Amino acid sequence: MDIKQIYKERVQRVRDAVSLKEPDRVPITPFTDIFFASLQAGMTHKEAMYKGRKYANASVKVYNRYDWDLYPTLLFPGLGKMMDGLGQKALKWAGAADPDFCLGDNQPYQYIEKPWMEAEEYDELLKDPTGYLIRNIIPAQNSSLGLMQNFPHISDLSMMFNGMSFFFFFISKDVKKLIKRYKKTLRSMIGGLIGMKGYNKKMKKKGNPVAGQFALAQAPFDMVSDTLRGMRGAMLDMIRNPEELKELCDRLVEPCIYAMENSPLQLGDPDKSTITLSFIPLHRGADGFMSNDQFEEFYWPSLSRLMDLMIKRDIIPMPFFEGRYSERLEFLGEFAKAHKAKAVYWFHDTDIIKVKEMMGDHVCIRGNVPASLLVGGPPSAVEDYVKKSIEGCMEGGGYIVDGGVSGIPNEARHENVQAMTDAVHKYGVYRK
């Protein structure tokens, strides 16, 4: 069969599954954690953070081993240089120029969670979110952007002559120096950019569709918890400042949509003939983090509104329900019913066969081969798991196979990933 035909069939398989129609076979669309391919190719995490082109080439080589229906989007390779340029302080990674933020060569990057904003600052933030983020959060999280503390108020532009003070900010010596430095940083990332474009092109040439450059979205509560207040702060706010917290979550919905539509991932020349599933990794909504009442009051309203707005813009939301969501299934089911065949629910530690029974008529389910099996194996156990999941979920379409956590974990062994792939081809066939 010719390559173009194979490509088309693969994409169609995924489209059918999302539309709740039976394709010819259950699709397999691993997301893969960021360093799976580079580790398989023998690169360290440090190399993966800094050698964008090598990282992209390793991805082509490693992913081409597997017969999948959608291949992972390459998140921007060579990110280390940009983070050094920014003086990023919300993350630690291998090879960071600042020793305080440098992890070992073989450690994946990890977020630093802390309150970047104090509870007392809600009023200031809610009065002018853009201004607050520019003048407070950006300098706090990026040591090279201290200048942003003096960033002029956008409202200056609306006043007679005051637009001048807005523009004068940009001709100050320090700002000019900063821009110059950034240009240099961006130039140093060119290899990564070329690698990213090359990856998309080479994969397509082999008939391997790369998942649409899905712009990332986040549940507004998680944006507050991850990047503004820290989990501890956000959870104290649930008790001490509930109204402010809810208002902030609600106000973050539209900016999230805007950020998706302007994702820097577009830089890689995304392939328009594939399918885009918008990845929404959820953090604090899982069972155990909060009660159902709290979930309903604080977490779900802004998240469901965000997903609803995405669907209205023809974006397919793919919330990743990391952890266990057994207690939340009624909320999830209700949303699926109101948005039939418009989303993909990706599960980690929730019983997907039970989910299929509950809401399989309304939403496509993705998941959930455990990371423990993909790392620890043995391949026969991986095969058994995939077989059982397919048998429980394939009826009527609406099921996609992927790993449970981050798709394929960084440390997954090749033979286990191969077993997962083979099992889909062996047991997932609807019709020859």
Added chain:
Amino acid sequence: MDFISEIVELNENKVMEVVKQKLQNNESSLKIMDDVKEAMKIIGDKFSNKEYFLPELIMSGEILRQIFEILGPKLKESQASSEKKGKVLLGTVFGDIHDIGKDVVKFMLDANGFDVLDLGVDVPADKFIQSLKEFQPKVLALSGFLTLAYDSMKEIIDKLEAAGLRDSVKIMIGGGTVDERIVEFVGADEYGQSAVDAVNIATKWIEE
């Protein structure tokens, strides 16, 4: 409402008011601490029963911190003097800097009367071995969120084995991507899905 209930209900301002009042009335900080401990035990139970979740646990920790601030060093003395159920050595394994799950486990073990030594995050194998020798716990609790933690846990347990220490402790593992399937791979004894499991498993082992 009595003092214990005020803590359990997380009435932060009222609790602090009462503590100050009690100190003014020359009530012993040991007695205050006994009440606080009782309240924390109830909060832990409520967490086990799924009446309370992380916001309440974090809030109670915040109230505890404020009480600590007022009672100061006296509190530590009273803590040291109380009898503990058994020793648990706890830490997030090397490579991984996540602490949320580990901290919840620590809170629950503390609330249930265990003597917990928390080694923090990104803890290397040698540090576990050294602390195991010095602290001599009955239970070792290894936490990890990232999938790299599997290999770290395996390495730590292999090293314990090589040092002839494996049989001196029971080992439980837990955290984001850890599950029961990985127990054998890393060479641990049991997996706990939640902090409540951690308390139950530790209790079972201490009583054995």
